[in-house]
Amino acid sequence: MEIVKNAVVGLTYELKVSKEEDEIESVPFSVEVRDNEDPFYFIFGFSGLPEKFEELLAGKSQGESFSFTISAQDAYGEPDDEMIMALPKAQFSAEAGFEPEMLEEGNFLPLVDENGYPMQAKVLKDLGEEILLDFNHPLVGFDLHFDGEVFEVREATPEELDHGHVHGDHGHQH
Incomplete structure (x- = not known):
């Protein structure tokens, strides 16, 4: 199954961030790793993550790798x-x-x-x-560098769609 709206998506990845100051880009440094023991799950289209993140994952399938950078403007913007x-x-x-x-x-x-x-x-x-x-988002002003793999893609259950979050082993427990 491909990643489409309302699919449950599980990802493993490393997130690195960098910042441009005075025309000089800092060296990206790791801020989060989600591995097979702790994959990141969300309902595609309702992740609450930057829109560009979902755009760059659309159409990928389980087992497929990804590597992309989202500029600060397309991520969480600049500090307010x-x-x-x-x-x-x-x-x-x-x-x-x-x-x-x-x-x-x-x-x-x-x-x-x-x-x-x-x-x-x-x-x-x-x-x-x-x-x-x-109260700015902690990653405001940073470019986000993702390297990872699509761990799982499946259809969301009607209950998950109704609640707006993933249930089960890798999601919310009621």
């Missing part, structure tokens, strides 16, 4: 200064499930938006009464 905010440190109390060490610079805070969807913010600086957080 409006996504950097100072919030009252009191919002991140122990009662709310936060430990003091979680608020250290460089850490990513697991948060939930007003609709209940998980998100994260990077702690940039402790400002005393406030904490400066970056």
Whole structure:
């Protein structure tokens, strides 16, 4: 079966990122490896990943290799200064499930938006009464380099399509 809309896709890959600064491209460095022990599964067309990622995988079949680069513009874009905010440190109390060490610079805070969807913010600086957080995607501004293989392709079940995610061994457990 080929990768088409509504197919369940399992991938193994290595993701490397690089950044261009002052016309010089950095050497790509590895940020994620998904192997046969832990393949990445998603429903094609509903991955939540950059559109270009799915475009470049369309039509591939199980066992087929892939290698492509997605520019920062086609991936997560460039950093948005409006996504950097100072919030009252009191919002991140122990009662709310936060430990003091979680608020250290460089850490990513697991948060939930007003609709209940998980998100994260990077702690940039402790400002005393406030904490400066970056809500940009962690890979914003980076070119993404994927090298991998299509591990599995199958039809999504009606229940998976209804729920919008993969079930079973490599997916969501209800």
